[in-house]
Amino acid sequence: xxxxxxxxxxxxxxxxxxxxxxxxxxxxxxxxxxxxxxxxxxxxxxxxxxxxxxxxxxxxxxxxxxxxxxxxxxxxxxxxxxxxxxxxxxxxxxxxxxxxxxxxxxxxxxxxxxxxxxxxxxxxxxxxxxxxxxx
Numbered sequence: 001x002x003x004x005x006x007x008x009x010x011x012x013x014x015x016x017x018x019x020x021x022x023x024x025x026x027x028x029x030x031x032x033x034x035x036x037x038x039x040x041x042x043x044x045x046x047x048x049x050x051x052x053x054x055x056x057x058x059x060x061x062x063x064x065x066x067x068x069x070x071x072x073x074x075x076x077x078x079x080x081x082x083x084x085x086x087x088x089x090x091x092x093x094x095x096x097x098x099x100x101x102x103x104x105x106x107x108x109x110x111x112x113x114x115x116x117x118x119x120x121x122x123x124x125x126x127x128x129x130x131x132x133x134x135x
Contacts, residue, residue: 002133003075005108016093017111021075023133029069033080033127034059035119043123049081049088053095054102056128061103064132070105073132077111080127084115092126 002025005018012019036044036052037059045051060077064070081088092113100106109130119127 002135003073003109005110016096017077017108019110021110023075025073025133025135027134029064029067029073029130029132029134031060031063031130031132033078033129034063035121035124035127043121046123047125049091049125050095050098052125053092053128054098056126057096057099057107058102060107060128060130061099061105064130067134069132069134071103071107071109072105073134074107074109074130075133076131077107077109078129079111079113080116080119081113082116082119082125084113095126 002023004022006020006022007013007018008020034056036055038044038055044055061071064073081092096107119125
């Protein structure tokens with residue numbers, strides 16, 4: 001495996017991700033920000049943050065699988081949420097958990113979360129991008 005996820009001593013342990021990833025592979029995969037579109041380009045879960053988070057993570061998994069990768073190869077996730085407030089965290093985590101249950105894998109790479117004013121279309125509430133490393 002090309003990726004090792006670590007919580008170094010002296011940093012807090014976060015339930016949903018590790019603080020550091022160490023990659024030893026030679027191919028870098030950049031997945032464009034995925035929004036809550038299905039394969040036909042229709043928005044999934046309009047107005048439902050958890051449903052959109054779930055679809056975004058499923059789309060990332062599909063993109064990764066398309067190049068022979070999985071969440072086990074991800075070294076960094078970036079999440080953008082429209083009009084983010086900390087009170088939304090349980091809903092965000094619910095969406096991630098729902099995707100993890102479907103995928104049989106919990107995304108745990110280091111992650112950054114950003115609140116944004118808007119995304120590509122008004123119906124989209126979240127966008128998730130990923131970087132992975134393969135041997």
